[in-house]
Amino acid sequence: MSNACMPLYGSLFILITSFAYASDAQNKVINVALQDRAVLVKSNVEELGYRVGDIAHQTVEVITPKGYRLDETSIPAIGKGAANIELRHADWKQTDFGNKTRHLVTLEWQVFRVMQEARYYALRPLHLQFKQKKRAIAIDIQPAQVLVSSVLPSQMNKETMTLRADIKPKLRNISIYVAMLWLSSFTFLLTLVYFIWHFDWFHLRVRKAQPFRRAYRDIKRLSKANSAEIANTFKAMGILRSAFDASAEFTLTIERLSLLYQHCAWLLPKQQDIERFYLVSELAFFAGEQPKLSLIQLKKLSHQLMRLESI
Numbered sequence: 001m002s003n004a005c006m007p008l009y010g011s012l013f014i015l016i017t018s019f020a021y022a023s024d025a026q027n028k029v030i031n032v033a034l035q036d037r038a039v040l041v042k043s044n045v046e047e048l049g050y051r052v053g054d055i056a057h058q059t060v061e062v063i064t065p066k067g068y069r070l071d072e073t074s075i076p077a078i079g080k081g082a083a084n085i086e087l088r089h090a091d092w093k094q095t096d097f098g099n100k101t102r103h104l105v106t107l108e109w110q111v112f113r114v115m116q117e118a119r120y121y122a123l124r125p126l127h128l129q130f131k132q133k134k135r136a137i138a139i140d141i142q143p144a145q146v147l148v149s150s151v152l153p154s155q156m157n158k159e160t161m162t163l164r165a166d167i168k169p170k171l172r173n174i175s176i177y178v179a180m181l182w183l184s185s186f187t188f189l190l191t192l193v194y195f196i197w198h199f200d201w202f203h204l205r206v207r208k209a210q211p212f213r214r215a216y217r218d219i220k221r222l223s224k225a226n227s228a229e230i231a232n233t234f235k236a237m238g239i240l241r242s243a244f245d246a247s248a249e250f251t252l253t254i255e256r257l258s259l260l261y262q263h264c265a266w267l268l269p270k271q272q273d274i275e276r277f278y279l280v281s282e283l284a285f286f287a288g289e290q291p292k293l294s295l296i297q298l299k300k301l302s303h304q305l306m307r308l309e310s311i
Contacts, residue, residue, distance in 0.1 A: 050148040060105040068130040118149040211246035216302040236298040254278040
């Protein structure tokens with residue numbers, strides 16, 4: 001009998017061993033599957049304080065084993081959403097730390113339609129997928145809810161239905177800006193008047209008592225002419241000598257310059273330049289030499305004399 005039971009005991013042992021091996025293999029498969037799943041999922045959104053047109057910011061944080069990346073196609077399409085709320089913008093990024101990866105998904109949901117009463121509206125459910133080569137992790141996130149108030153008042157009576165008056169804007173103190181504007185305008189006008197006087201733009205001060213101003217104006221016109229420079233230089237020297245004669249009220253030569261200084265003491269600061277001018281001009285007019293003063297130098301000298309004349 002014991003010999004007859006031997007095959008039965010052997011078969012029973014083999015069967016028990018097979019079940020144990022199969023159970024151990026199933027545990028390994030479950031462990032591998034658990035290792036491939038996300039270890040943490042967080043979804044956060046402010047629930048209260050929304051009106052039509054407001055935007056609800058939803059933040060989803062998922063931590064997966066290292067190396068997984070978010071499948072962009074699992075993000076809801078822009079413009080899609082629930083009946084009253086649609087997705088306006090989506091952004092995501094991932095950061096590796098240790099043997100894990102943190103995924104941060106930011107969604108912006110906009111409320112575009114409300115009912116007549118305040119109520120909760122559900123966002124769109126999320127089905128996110130994270131892939132690494134041929135492996136994938138699917139995360140299902142239940143739709144969050146936000147409380148949206150109505151555009152209508154809570155009580156439909158005469159007081160709440162009457163339009164309120166517009167809020168008057170608060171007056172700003174602009175006195176400092178007005179003062180700065182007046183000061184800037186005055187400074188601009190004063191500067192403009194000075195330049196008009198300094199450069200004699202409109203010839204406003206050309207009078208008989210100011211021969212050097214007339215001389216400067218005529219020499220400046222000669223400097224802009226396209227005719228021969230030597231001829232214009234002789235003309236400029238003649239114009240400037242005529243201005244000296246008009247100031248002294250008699251004809252001047254280099255020997256009679258002392259009489260000029262007695263009659264026009266304000267010319268003494270330019271005494272050296274005046275005497276050099278008379279020496280060069282007399283050599284040019286009476287000795288036939290080429291003038292050693294250029295037209296630009298004569299223009300500069302007449303301008304300096306004009307300024308002394310205006311003081």
